[in-house]
Structure formats: C-alpha cells, structure tokens
Amino acid sequence: MIPDNSRCVRKSRVLQGALTIAALTIVIVQPGNALQAPKLSVMPWPKSVETGQGEYKLDGYFRAGFSGAHDARLDKALNRFIVRLNLQCGGVRRTQYDAKDSDPLSLTLSVAGPGGAVQGIDEDESYKLNVTSSGVALRAATDVGAMHGLESFLQLVTMRDGACSLPAVTIDDAPRFVWRGFELDVVRHFEPISVIERTLDGMAVAKLNVFHWHLSDDQGFRAESKKFPRLTENASLGQFYTQDELRHIVAYARARGIRVMPEFDVPGHTASWVYAYPELGDGRTVRRIPQEFQEYETNQGELDPTKESTYKFLDTFIGEMGEIFPDAYFHIGGDEVDGSGWKTSASIQEFMQKKGFKTKDDLQAYFNQRLLPILQKHGKKMVGWDEVLNPALPKDIMVQSWRGEESLSAGAAQGYTGILSAPYYLDGQKTSEEMFLADPIPADTKLTPEQQSKIIGGEVCMWAEQIFPGTADSRIWPRTVAVAERFWSPQSDRDVADMYRRLRVVSLELEDAGLTHISGPAKLRRSIVGSTHTGAIDAMASVTEPVSFGDREDAQHTDALTPLNGLADAVVADPPARQEIAAEVDAVMNEHSKAAEAALRERFLAWQQAAPELLALAQKSGRFSNAGPRVEQLAALAAVGLESLAYIDAHTAPPAGWLNKQKALLKNVEQPGAYVRFVFLPALGKLAESAATSR
C-alpha cells in the first residue's frame, strides 16, 4: 500500500507503474517452470511470482527514491544495495547528490513505516516488487520487508548483451515461518567480529531473521559482563566480545532486519561459569577451562539449583544481558545436563529429598521454574532445547528441537511453541537437498492446524568444534540458503533441481557480498600445497567432502587445539561435482551423450594425473600425510570410470568378475580415511553397472 504521506510526484509515478503492470500478460510461475518464464534466480523462492513481458534496463545512472517517509535504517540499506548493484553491473552508477526532482526514478520505494522499535516475531516482512519496462516499484509495510525486497531485486538482475536488466515481473512475497534462525557456536572455537558480520551479511541475503548466538559453554565464556567480570577475565582465555562489540553486533543485525537472541546455556555446559565463580557450582572443582569437547565433560561443573544465591546471580546477569540484547526471547540452553555432581553433593541430595524430586530432570524442571519469573521480570520469554520441555512449565516457553521433528510435534501437541533444528545441523555435512527437503511441518503431519500453528519455524545450527575463522564460511554457505528457502517458501516448493540451479547463483552472490565460502577453502589448499598451482589438489577436492562431525570426532578426537588445516578442512559438503557427475552418468546411460562421456573422461584423467603430485605432497607434508591412501583410491576409481567408458564405447561386455571387482573397490573406499568421503560413488557404481551390461 502507498502510505498517505507520500509526496505527489512520486506517488503519481508509482501509480502509473501499477497501471502499466495491469496491461502485462501474467503468468504464474513455479520454481523451475522453465517453459513459461525466464529462469529467475530468486532464493528463497517467493510466495507468488507473476512474470510479464519485456524488461527494465539499467543504464549508466541508477536513481532510487522514496515515495513517502523513511528512516535512516532504510537509507543505509539502500546505500548498501547500490554498492552491491554497482559491483554486479558495469556502468551502473548511483546518483546520491545531484539528481533533479524531475528525473525519473529507477527504483521507487514505498514503505508504510519502519516496523517495531524492537523487531518481534509479529514483524510484517512482506513486500511487493513490481518490475516494468519503465522502472521498479517496491512496496512494503516495514523496513524489514523492504530490505527483503531489495535482496530479491538484486537476484532478478541479469547481464545480457553487455547490459544489466530485470525481467518484467510482479512478486508478492511473505515468509511461511516467522522464525527463520541461524545458530552460531562461538565457544568451541571463537569467531572474531568480522566473521559474525559476514554471517549476518549472508543471513540478510537468505532472508533469515534470527541470529542465535551461543555465547557460553564449558570451553569458555564469550560475552563480557561488567557485573561478573571474572566470567571473561578467568574463563575466556582472552577470547570474548566486549559489551561494545555485543551492542555493535545487535545494531549491525538490526540494520539488516535480523534479531539477535543470546544463549547462555544453564544449568549444564557451565564449566566456564563454575571455573570463574566456584560458588555457583555443584561442589565439583573445575581446575581449568576444558579444551576437550567430550572426554572432559563428565568432570565439568554444573550450576547448583538448590542455592538461592544461584538465582540472585542469574537475576543480575540476565538483567545486564537483557539490556544489551533487546530481543524478547532469551535462550537458556538447558540441554544435556549431566547431573553427576548433583548426585555426589550431600546438600543437593538433601534438597531433592525434601522436595520429593526423584531424578535430575525433576531438579532441572525446578530450576527452570525458578528461572522463568526472573526472565519474565526482565521482559524475556524463555527458550530452551528439548530438555526444558516439562509439564511443570507453562505453555509460553519455546522449545528448540535438536532431537527432531517428532519431539517437536509432541511438544506442539501439548501446546508448546517450538522450532526445528535437528535436520539442519551443518556439521552433519549433509547435502543441501537433504536439508532442504526436511520440513518443520511435513505435508503428512498428524497435527491439527491449531497444533501446527505452534511450530513457528526453525534454525540452522553451526557448532564450532571443527571450524575456525578460515573455514566457518565454507561450512555455513551456501547450504544454509537451501534451508532458508525451506523456512521462507511455500511447503509445495520441493523442486530439488531448480533449488540447486538457484543455489549455484546465490553462492556467487554471497561471495560478492563478502562471504568467503569459496575463497576460504581455495586459500587453505594453496596453504597445504605451498603454491598457487593447486590444479592437482583442486581436482581431488572437487569430488571430496568432509565426513560428519561424529565420524571425524570418533576418528580424530578433535579438541580446541587440533589443527584444522588439512584436506578435510579444505573441502566442502555437497560440492557441485556430486550432481554434475550424476547428471553426466545419467546422460551417458540414457541418452548415449558423447559430450557427457567426454566430460567424465576428462574428470577421470584429471584424477589420475593429480595422483603423483599429491602422493609426493603426502610424503612431504604432515598436513596431507593422512590423505595418501585417499589419493591412491581416487586414482583407482578413475580407472574404474575409464574402463567403464571403454566398455560402453566398444559395446563390449567386460569379462566375468569385472563388475564384482569394481563393486568391491567402491565398497572399500567407503571406509573412513583422512576425514573425507568421495561424493561420486553412487554415480560411478551406476556407470560400472551400465558397462557390465553393455553390448
């Protein structure tokens, strides 16, 4: 809607634009519906897309203006937009200072109001984007909606015949879920401010709206408290954010339409708290900040829920943090409470007996019941992981499910608000496809519509045991955008091929916006090789992905001191070659495509050619020494591929036993090694099967 206070000149232009639109041929577009429409690369895919005819061409000058009032936040968002457009399109120049009022606008923004002073889950994030041959109109109810519209604008821009243009289109967009979060652990490995900023930049592109900041855990306390300075003085090893920095990030996020929800995990995962303030603890002594992620945990300190002083401490602390983080939601963790210290403490046992508590869960429920009014006093809603779910607690807490969609549904059936995270753990190293298809409310849900309304979204989670600033981006992006589409777009949006087509485009857009998910691993490969000539390792990396967190943890027992500088750190989950090779094999089998055959042969030869150099590297470098066997396997797999192609080409079946031998090899290389796995094994298996029956 056009706000009442819009200035006349602008208003009439926008209305003219709207009239023009009415005369266009309108086609409703589904993602991937290629026949009826140009392939748009908007991601997340909008609620409604109607393509028109023609396009809006960007010329040398780009003039943007507001119809009606706007605030400084939107002004800055428009400036950032223009910088990115400027980078994307040669010759597009912004006009900030000498446009005349009579100049036609390239982009007219009509925004009804700024939105909430503190963004809430009820923020209206919708927008309408109208591209005609004479200009672009963007209408939104709030700044946040307008910023989403600007992101879609950039994704509509394509370069053709030497010039940038946007196809004529009407987008009417709004998110499916109000909670579209991204959780980042900054404890197991600390991430500097620049990484947080980049992450928020990426979230803005993906239209995610909640940054969930996991700020404390056993291995460190990362947020400065002036009330309790020992939390960071003693328990951060110098790696923490000052309050100024925390506020800076809250402001940086707000500038991008993103809420910041802090998490301070209690009463477990609290060795750092107890190390700094032993009086908070369950009586066990925390001798040092653990650097281990697993073994040390049985020895960690947990909070003592029986002491009044614990609640006094938390009251003061939550009051302090509640001012820094204005968001209505406050995450108290609550996961994986061990409780062994509660068992060995006489005073805690006595307390439990007096209260009639049978289990540690009873005591944790009591703790949460005590915490709830403290949070409420400071104007906060409680959020916790699955374990906080307990009938003893009222329905207005929110549950974040790391256990899965069933656990989440069970909570919703009981009336608890919830968000889903289990399928979206990035360190599971799953494909974008798998994460994209996991739905917080699957189509076959048994929940009633009323119960479904309790599930308000989900969060992608990035735990930090196996990342450091040089690899964080490459673990997070671009896969997170596939999940962001799940959270934003209609439930019916399940076209995997088109999702990947758009993901490849957005991936480059993210790097233009400052992310380093492609350049980071490339840099690490140069570092491993000690040279800018990385053809050999690149060939291997392109078809290799990291194993899951658990598999690497089992094999390597990583801790905070483990160097994350080898092959497994320099490759990415679900690399493009996985799909490309699968498609090439299908094309060879189904269409006898000579081009696909040539592409495959080129790949296989490159793997073979890479082997001598990489084996020498494995001899020389401790960073690559564990990869030697993998290199030999890759060369052997290349031979499988080349032989398969030879039989197919010659229309000759291989000798008896050939296929079984290849299958055994394919099976064998599934064994773990160098914390990586090959991404093409199913496709190569199909090719070998096909070769075995060639005639």
Added chain:
Amino acid sequence: MIPDNSRCVRKSRVLQGALTIAALTIVIVQPGNALQAPKLSVMPWPKSVETGQGEYKLDGYFRAGFSGAHDARLDKALNRFIVRLNLQCGGVRRTQYDAKDSDPLSLTLSVAGPGGAVQGIDEDESYKLNVTSSGVALRAATDVGAMHGLESFLQLVTMRDGACSLPAVTIDDAPRFVWRGFELDVVRHFEPISVIERTLDGMAVAKLNVFHWHLSDDQGFRAESKKFPRLTENASLGQFYTQDELRHIVAYARARGIRVMPEFDVPGHTASWVYAYPELGDGRTVRRIPQEFQEYETNQGELDPTKESTYKFLDTFIGEMGEIFPDAYFHIGGDEVDGSGWKTSASIQEFMQKKGFKTKDDLQAYFNQRLLPILQKHGKKMVGWDEVLNPALPKDIMVQSWRGEESLSAGAAQGYTGILSAPYYLDGQKTSEEMFLADPIPADTKLTPEQQSKIIGGEVCMWAEQIFPGTADSRIWPRTVAVAERFWSPQSDRDVADMYRRLRVVSLELEDAGLTHISGPAKLRRSIVGSTHTGAIDAMASVTEPVSFGDREDAQHTDALTPLNGLADAVVADPPARQEIAAEVDAVMNEHSKAAEAALRERFLAWQQAAPELLALAQKSGRFSNAGPRVEQLAALAAVGLESLAYIDAHTAPPAGWLNKQKALLKNVEQPGAYVRFVFLPALGKLAESAATSR
C-alpha cells in the same frame, strides 16, 4: 642479553643453548647464496645469518615460555604466533595450560623490557634468533624486537618428510632504517576497519613499523571529531571511523609493534573541511563533497591562513586528535596547494601585501610557521610532503618526499630529516623488482654520512582512487614486502631473483595470516564470469596486469562512483607469470630446454583456447565488454609464440617479413586497452627474434 630477573631454570636452559651454538659450523649467508646453505625464506632478509648443521624438529606439542618477565602484549603476540604455527604445521599443538615446569621448552623468549610506552623512532627493534637441534632461543631488547623475531621464526619453518622443522641457524637482526612506513588513503575510497586490521597484519609480517593514515582530503573527512562534529556529520557521507574505532586501530597496531601516524592534509586538499565549516575557507563556496578526483579540484575550498580563527580551530582539533594518536609525529600534508582562492580573496591579498608575501608558497610557509608551535604545544613533531620544505621553517620538521630521491637529498643536504615515498607508489603498478631496487640512499649518493643520517627511511603509499575493499589487498601485497626488505635489509641486498623466490613464499604466508591478495582477485573473476569455472579468464589474468593510475585515469576518468569490477581490477601488478615466461624463453634460447618449450606451448594453447569463451563473455557482460579486443590480441600473441616455437623446433627460418609482422603486432598491443597490459611482451619478442634466426 638475558635480563637479570630471569628465572633460574629458564636461564640455565638458554645458556646451554648458547653453548651448543658455539660448537656448530658457522656459515655466513647472503640471500640467494644457495651453495653454502639451505634456501631460507626469511623476508625481509636479516642483517646477519649464520647457518649451522642439523635442525630443530617440531613435534606434536609446542611449548613456549619466557625467561624473565614479560608483559601482556608479548603474551598475546605469542598466542597469535602459535595460532599461525598451528595452521602452518600439521600436528603442532600449543600447550597453554598443562605444561610442567620441567618440560623442555620449544621456544624460549628472553626480552629485556617492553620498550617505549609510546613507541618512538628510537625503539630497539633488534633481535637474535638461535635455532639448535634442541630448541629455539629468541632474545630481544623490546617486545617489538621479539615480535620481529617471531615473524622470522615462522618464516624459517619448513615442512619435510611429513614434519615441520627449522634449520639450525643464528640470526642477528636489526633494521637499516628506523622509519619503515605504509601510507593508506581511506578518503578516495573508504576502507572499513577489517581492511585496516588486515593491512596491519600484513605490515607485521613485513616488519614495517609506521602506519600512516591519510584521514582527510577533498572527498571526505574520515575521523570523528567530537569538538567539530560537522566534519564527519556533513563531510563523510556516513563513511568515517568513530573515535572508538580510531583508538581500536591504534591499540591493534601497538599490539603488533606498529606506530600510527595520522595525516590531516592542510591547507589544501580541504574541500571536506570547508564544506563542513565554511568559515575556515578561502571564500570560495564548496557546494558539495566532490566525488571527482581531478576536475573538481580547481573549485575546491582551501583553508584561509590569514584568519586567527583558523589557527584556533586547528589548535583545538590537533589537541583532540593528538590524544587519540599518541605518536610523536603528526602529518599535516601540505601538498599541492592550489591557491586560486587565495588569489581571488581581497582580504587574503591584502594580508599578503601587508606581510610582503609574493607567492602562495610564501603564504603556505607562513601557515606552517604558525602551525608548528601549535603542534609543539601538543607534543607533536611536524611531518609534511615536499612542499612544506621552506627555509622559513626550522630543521626539526620531517619531509616525506613524493617528488623523489633528489628532492629528498636536497632536503637532507639542508639538514632536514626526510623519508622517501616517490618510488613506492603502489598505484604506479610497477614491478616488485623496480620498487625493491629503489633505495632511499643509493650506493652512489653524494651526501655526506652526516647528511645521510637525515634520511631515516621511507613509506610505501597506497592511494585509493582506484581501489575498493575487494581489491585493496591485491594492490598492496605482496609487492609491499619487497619494499619492506629495502627499508629493513642491508644496502647490499640487491639479488632480485632471490627476492622473488622469497616473495612467492611470503605471499602465501600473508594469505594464511588473513590477507586476501590472491583470493580477492580470484573472487572478482568468478563474479565477472558468473561461475566457479574460471579457467579461461584465469589464463588471461595470469599474464595481464593493471595499467598505472595515471594511464587508467586518463582513459577512464575514474571517480568515487566508477565501478571497479572489471578485468583491470581482477588482475595484479607483476604477476608471477612475467618472470616465469621470461625464464622459460631464456631456457629455450640458451639451453634448448624441451621442458621450457613444452611449458610455453601449454601457455600459448591455453590463451588460444580461452578466447572463444572470453569473447562470448565480452558480448554478454558489461563488466568485460571492454576486454574483447584484448582477448583477440592475446590469441594473436599465442599464435606468435606457437609459430616461433615451430620454427625453432624445425630448425627452419621463417619467410622474409615474418619477424617484422610479429614485431608490428607486439608493438600494436602495447597500445592501451581495458586498462590492462600484457606482461610477457619482451620475452615473446625475444622468442620471435630467436625463431627468425633459427637454423
């Protein structure tokens, strides 16, 4: 020297180390002196290097400790060092928390004291590094010296047989010049804090010790003043550093042994000042902050040196900035005063007449004479560009020469302290070789030793008309390290080949340390192509470099709104291929090397193969459309190379006129185009000459 307060255990270990050293075979090493010693990659090359026999192997744990007291700054420097070592070497893990006192140390630091509370030009930056088979001892007089030693340590580490080690060596090092600066213009394009931090990280690697921050100019005012808030409110377009950020950078630099000298350029280059505070100006009206770099300058406002209020303003302003920047030196610019406003102002003309000033230089000298006591009052020494040099000023000002070594020498002969910058302008896009060989005090200097002592160093300069955050690193690094070696290492160090050998190693080290000079242009090439498949444009980029600032300015008239997103921005000055091709041509001509011939043929074929894809890109993308003719030229040059090789191979002379035709082509492609030039033309010319005489 080992400080008196060192603890006994550590002390005895260090002494033992020193005794061990005495038994080693000692070889004095010059850079590139390959026969006598392993090729060390320390850069800048140290004052004295004595190699021993054997090596110190790094095993799974790395224990570092101090012999004697140390401060928190050095502790943090050691932490950063260990993180980098950890990335460099697989399996090296730091032991921060559970080393026993009896464990042998891998690295023992003995540092006499922290150094100046505010680092001055008299800071003792020397260090001694002693590597034996049992450990490493680092001794320094100050934290800064110790940090230099830690950088050398990292550069000594090599990976062999799967493990990291340092060769036995004794390094006795100290800089030749006390002033080794790097100037960054953040006005013509603003650089965010993260770029400044990266720059300081790179400077630390290069052992540079002065960050000269060009914070104001016509196009904007970048440092927040609380006394004069309109400077940034009105004259920065929102792009400035808060005082907190300025202080943060000063602290970040100090943590790395780097001084920060601010520059506020007066009385010219001041349109931003006069736009914010018109009463400071010469009477001309500054209507807007200029975005242009050249044409607008005749219309700029300059300060009025005749008003007392101007000096009152500067007194308050310098007092405010002098507290934020504790360095003893304060740069007042002083370059390129236009003075046309002084000519048209009746009151200024009257003032000049009264004082008997004939020229604008007289008035500027008066201005500087007035400024000097203000600076002195705030404890600052005056630094200015060549133009401040005037007999009216006392000898204790310092001159930074953008005019060149002759101007500098002339100043020194008059007794003025000076530093050289003219040969080190990075936007001249000169080779590392050329900049490395330019000496602030050439061997054939006519200056007396006393006069020579007035030349205390130099500064690399990065002006920002043609860079933005995505390209800044690639314009600065690694070439700046070549100049850093000129400033640090003995005058006799002029082995260009060995300089390049080490520069290639340091270049990768810089990227490991967080710089993006390789990954940034690679990202830009992906962005231009719109794909991760950049083989074609990479082939072209590898043999292409940007033209000089002046050549691009003449052709494109860049201003602050010019998109810097094309081929010229995605290539780097003096790429490795320049030398590689030259070496390959020499090997073909002099040694009839078949390997070099094959390498050249592969390059030429790659250029030809890239052409169709790149021509299609030039058709499609406005970002590459200007490069089309260059692509055709590259393909034609490839043909010159391939034909040359064919004649050489066949021992057959080409037909008459062939060479002239090739020479004409080589001459023709020297013409400007797409703001880039080819780096292999001399080598290819030699190859064609050689072919023309083959038999």
